Amino acid sequence: MKIAIVIPHPVPLALGGAENLWWGLQKHLHENTEHSCDIVSLISPEGSFWELIDSYEAFAELDLSAYDLVISGKYPAWMVEHPNHVVYLLHRLRGLYDTYRGDLRVPEHLGSKPVRSLLDWMAETDPDIERVTELIARVRALRERDLPEELFAFPGPFIRQIVHYLDDAAMAPKRIRRYAANAANTAGRDHYFPDGVPVLPLHHPPHRTDYYCEDARYFFTSSRLDGAKRFDLIIEAMRHVDGDTELLIAGTGPDEERLKALAANDKRIRFLGYVADDEMPGLYANALAVPFTPYDEDYGLITVEAMLSSKPVVTTSDAGGPCELVRDGENGFITAPDPASIGARLSMLAADQKLAKRMGAAGRDAVAHITWENVAEALLEQDDAIAAPAVVQRRRPKLTIANTFPADPPRSGGQARVFHLNRHLARVFDIDIVALCSGDTAPSRRLIAPGLVEYCVPHSERHVENLLELGRHVEGAPIDDVTAFEWWRLTPDYVQTLESSAFAADAMIACHPYLVRAIRHTAPTRPMWYEAHNVELTLKQKILTGSAAPLLPLVESAEREAWLTAERVYACADRDLEEFARLYGPTRARQHQVPNGVALETMPYFAPAKRKRLRDAAGLPSKVVALFVGSWHGPNVEALQLIIDAAADIPFVDVMVMGSVCMPFMKRELPANIHLLGAVDDQTRNALLASADVALNPMLSGSGTNLKMLDYFAAGIPVISTRFGARGLLAQPDTHYVEMQPDGLAQAIERFAEVDREACEVTVSAARRLVEAEYDWKIIAERFLQELEATGFPVPR
Incomplete structure (x- = not known):
């Protein structure tokens, strides 16, 4: 032929x-x-x-x-x-x-x-x-x-x-x-x-066949130095790697100078520049491991080259092709796409070379089937049946989510829920998030996880003008989301984008109730689901007070319409579903409890003893460091005010506050031991989660469940919480957290300070086990998929 x-x-x-x-x-x-x-x-x-x-x-x-x-x-x-x-x-x-x-x-x-x-x-x-x-x-x-x-x-x-x-x-x-x-x-x-x-x-092999394994001296990676390959993740991950193991980077490209500047203070990182093809097998052969963290790579031959050299590969959950070959914990690691998580895995391999060798051998076995013979046989097969196992490219069911904020990066609790739940659902569905964003956001379309695309559509000039005008009469309350119930038409680009995405959608999802009418207009024949993060009316009654109170009827109308017209409603807790029925009467919708969760792969666990060693090594003051995290919602603002009121009674505690909950307090005079950090990057967040002595959750109101509790549990921080703060969770006082009374924060902190280290270790270990068993987003998504499948929605397996 x-x-x-x-x-x-x-x-x-x-x-x-x-x-x-x-x-x-x-x-x-x-x-x-x-x-x-x-x-x-x-x-x-x-x-x-x-x-x-x-x-x-x-x-x-x-x-x-x-x-x-x-x-x-x-x-x-x-x-x-x-x-x-x-x-x-x-x-x-x-x-x-x-x-x-x-x-x-x-x-x-x-x-x-x-x-x-x-x-x-x-x-x-x-x-x-x-x-x-x-x-x-x-x-x-x-x-x-x-x-x-x-x-x-x-x-x-x-x-x-x-x-x-x-x-x-x-x-x-x-x-x-x-x-x-x-x-x-x-x-x-x-x-x-x-x-x-x-x-x-059909994975194809590299063009060379002479890969081999010798020593284990350094981390090695290679590719074109451009933004999509995300070498900056690996360079920043080295800050979390103890010891003197070097990182060797081969390649050239437009991002070279920026990456060299980023690595300038780390003498362990060496840029090799252009490397002749004949030299590559030797560089792989003497590597300890190969970090490879591109964004949504088609295939990624570096993964295969590393495995043919019997080297474990450390990649990320959003790397695309490499995740098809790396089996987490077996022939390498798949981590969250953040430096701390990558660094933790590299440290593990550097500290345990027997583990690295064992994983490398498993990697070589995993790519043994990738040969030109298999590629040619599959391409040239003349019969209708394909000899090799095929993936039938039937169209995956598609979900379109209408939202009033972007999910990526997942900083707030709401963003984390949208991002992490849907990135796991995207294992079987194609999912578009169409986000109506603040006017200073650039329009974009980005693949934020495999199968999960986010469109950010900024408010039009007219929409921004309306918001500014209303904002002059409504002080101290965020109004972008509530007003979207009536003002969605003011941004025609949003309507157009939502309509385009809806064309092939099998279901439309109102994430929060405020875009339910936009969905009805753009996709009148599509099934509509309502994802309720909270009972919005209950939540907004704490926020929309004074001059903002006239907006509450919008909240009630939007939530009522979403509850009564949706085909499915899924909420964080059964108590929220019961509250909807009490407020708005019976609904025809199928109801699901889809609890809040935590992305365990992004949350390194640091037990109290390790926290103390980290703090001592960093020379941090001997004061107790307490952490409070929250977005700008009424219940969080109320909880932070309680912490501020108690500050004078806990002078031996420094309270670090992260998140947009800081906004209403920025211009106020605060006690010296209250530190407002505002929104922080992932590196700062993870550093505080790793070093804080105790986390505070003095919640008195709200709906849904508190994501911050799960983050605290996952990170290994001892938690002081009201019983209401643990609502909707399986967490028990004295087993998983230290209980406080609504007016007893100072007393609870004093009691915590007297708890011996062994008892503290028992509590945080139990909390981490609870999260691993019940609140990993992967587990939550799989349970939801099983419910959808059982009730007739097509779930490809």
Whole structure:
């Protein structure tokens, strides 16, 4: 059989992973099969709108009738016409797909009559290769008209819609005999493959075969030094690694100077610059472990190269392809994407080289099946059945969440719930979060976890003006969320984005009740679910007081409508569901308790004895350090006021306060032992969670459950809490926390100071075990999935 591997050559010419893949496959076919194989390539510039159009047209016109089989893997090569065409996809043009950040639709001022006519034609016409010639001709005709150059921006919304049409026409099932992808992560990307077709995740080997293992002297990693590879995570993780183990970084790229500046104060970090290919096996061979922490990598050959060298890999939960090969705790570690978590795993390997060696051996076994023989056999299989195990690319159910704040980064309790619950649900669903954000937020579309995309749409100028005007009459209360119930139309971009996401959604989710009408308008035929973080009316009655009180009827109307019209309601606690029924009467909705949880992988555990050692080593004062965390909600403000009132009675305690709960107190004169930190980055947060002596939770009101309690438990901080602060949790006083009376904070702290260390260790250990067993977000999401499945919602397994 005569085979053509058809590939585009970029301009300027460069050799990379794709070229090594095709050469490796060609070499195997030549040397180990009876087939002949040519690489057929065209120069394929893509630096502008018109260059990209030319490249697509060139491949569409390429005659490959002399070959028996054609294999393509990258845009625009799959435009070729052949009756025996296999697509082994590496990626589409990511800048017009999953990493695209611009407008989704062509702005009105750029839509002249011929442009609108073409856009309408594409929207009304199913992508078909037979229409490609007409499409390109109509696009070229626009070049002769006096149209704004902005229309032809690359990347931009016009070229994005054209390329989507061309790719979908080329990849249509009637043209392609078999689909494969270089990883399951690639196979699962939104819009990469036609709905319903089988896609084979097919890991390919590196182009070299001489990887080996010798010593274990340093951490080693290699790649292009750019933002997507997130070398800064690894560099910052080294601050959490004790000892003198070096980190060697091979590669060059646009981020090189910034990364060198970031590492300037750590003599253990060495940048090797460009490293010849022949030298790479030796660098892997003498590594202790390989940290590799990219964001949403398609595949990640570094993972395979490390494992072939018998080295454990430390990666992150949002790394994409590497997570398909790394088995956490077996051949490496999958951590949260933060420096402290990565550093903790690197420290563990540095301290236990037997563990590193054992994991490295398991890694080599895990990639033994990744061979050119298996790749070729799967691609060339002529029968309808695919010999290797295939993933059927049926369309995963899709959920669209309407929210009044972004979930990433997850700083507040509400953000943490939205982010962590849905990143675990995204294991089986495609999920869009469409967030209506403050006016100073840049519009964006980001993949924030595998399967989880967040759109941030800032308030329009008119929306901002309305908020500012109302804010002059409403003092001291956040109003963005409540007013969205009536003002969602003021931001047309939000309506458009929500409508676009809703088009393929199987269910719409109102996260909080305030966008329920926006959902009804944009997706009137879709099932609507209501995720209730709190009983909003109860919560807002503590916040919307004085001049803000007239907004309370909006809260009541929104919550009533969400409760009565939703098909499903899920809340943090059964008591909230009971309160909804008391306030608003019976609902037709199926009801679920989905409790708050904690992301254990982001929360290193530090028992009291270790906390003391850390504090002594850092030379911190001998005062008791207490921690209070909260967002700007009435119950948290009330609790902080209680702490402030008690401050004079606990002069031996320094209270550190984190979160937006600090905002109402920033201009007030406070006791000297109350320290307002406001919103902090993850590094500061984790440092305080690791070093505080005690956490405070003197809650007197509110609904739902307190996420801060679970964070405290997970981190190993002894907790002083009211019984109300532990509501909805399985935590018991004197077993998992120290109970305080509403007016007894000072007395409870004094009692805590007298507790012996052994008893304290018992309490925090019990609290951590409780969180591990009941409140890990992974466990909570799985229980919710089981309930959805049991009640008829499609949950792919």
